[in-house]
Amino acid sequence: MRRLNKLSTLLMKKPIKVTLVSIFVIIILFIGAKNIQMATGNETLINTDTTVYKDNEKLEEEFGGESIIVMYEGQNLLNLTNLHHMKGLENQLQTMDEIYSIFSPVTVVEQLSKRQFEQYKKGITEMSAALKNNQHINTMLAHSDILKPGLPENKKTLNDLLYDNNGKLRDLFSEVITDDEHLMMIIKFQGGIEDSSKSEIVSQIKTYLADHELKATKTFVSGKPVLDDAIRSSMQDSMKKMMLLSIFFMIIILSLTFKVSWRLLPLGMILIAIFGTIGLMGWLKIPITMVSMAVFPILIGLGIDYAIQLQNRYTEEMKEEDSLEQ
Structure with a gap:
């Protein structure tokens, strides 16, 4: 709890610096994505x-x-x-x-x-x-x-x-x-x-x-x-199809059910998380296998859920703050 309080305090006091550092870390992780490999060996x-x-x-x-x-x-x-x-x-x-x-x-x-x-x-x-x-x-x-x-x-x-x-x-x-x-x-x-x-x-x-x-x-x-x-090529094609279909269905669901401003923002957050994870695996030389591929659907499901909850909670707090000011 203390760590969360320190993090929130840091975000409030130095929002620009935290944003710049976050962008820098995201870019570094994205660069690592080019090192990712598919593995099917022993x-x-x-x-x-x-x-x-x-x-x-x-x-x-x-x-x-x-x-x-x-x-x-x-x-x-x-x-x-x-x-x-x-x-x-x-x-x-x-x-x-x-x-x-x-x-x-x-x-x-x-x-x-x-x-x-x-x-x-x-x-x-x-x-x-x-x-x-x-x-x-x-x-x-x-x-x-x-x-x-x-x-x-x-x-x-x-x-x-x-x-x-x-x-x-x-x-x-x-x-x-x-x-x-x-x-x-x-x-x-x-x-x-x-x-x-x-x-x-x-x-x-x-x-x-x-x-x-x-x-x-x-x-x-x-x-x-x-x-x-052939298995590695099939894995790459399957990942691409999975990502494209996930993005397509999430755009439809968020557009129809999430009645807030910036309703597609959670989708952007989850894409950053996915590519960041792939980039981190690339830097750490962790290959994508038939087993590790199962992580990405879970990451997409949990990530979009938490992103929606976080944005929804933030919207509620902003509305409450506006009503108190009035």
């Missing part, structure tokens, strides 16, 4: 001090974190066009520090090609040493993609790498080729990557697939990071 579900969470962090540091799956769907997928399409995406992602590993049919083909290249190179070196004139061998080495590591440019060379002598697909491709109509690229993140970085990489992958669309093959992106990114 830290929103389990305490970061628990043994389970720490063990999972160590596991991700050693073996990588979550994975994005880029799926290719269609007929006759194991062709040079699709593999070079994958290689282009792989080249773009390999420059990023957030990527732990990339595994795809391209990875397997390049491993086989490199192994084959080393075997042929060794054999040719031994054979050329026994021949006086190795001009034809050098020409073959320069022009045959069988003797070059990496993705081949010739379909027959590719088929030799994909299939064994019996025409069966090599077992090395079993992890990335699920059936005749689906093959995938597995992109694994480093451990402890922030949600914002994951969302940026997901966006870049989707942009690449949109800019390099394949005619006979469908592509789509999946995996937990993609789902989390």
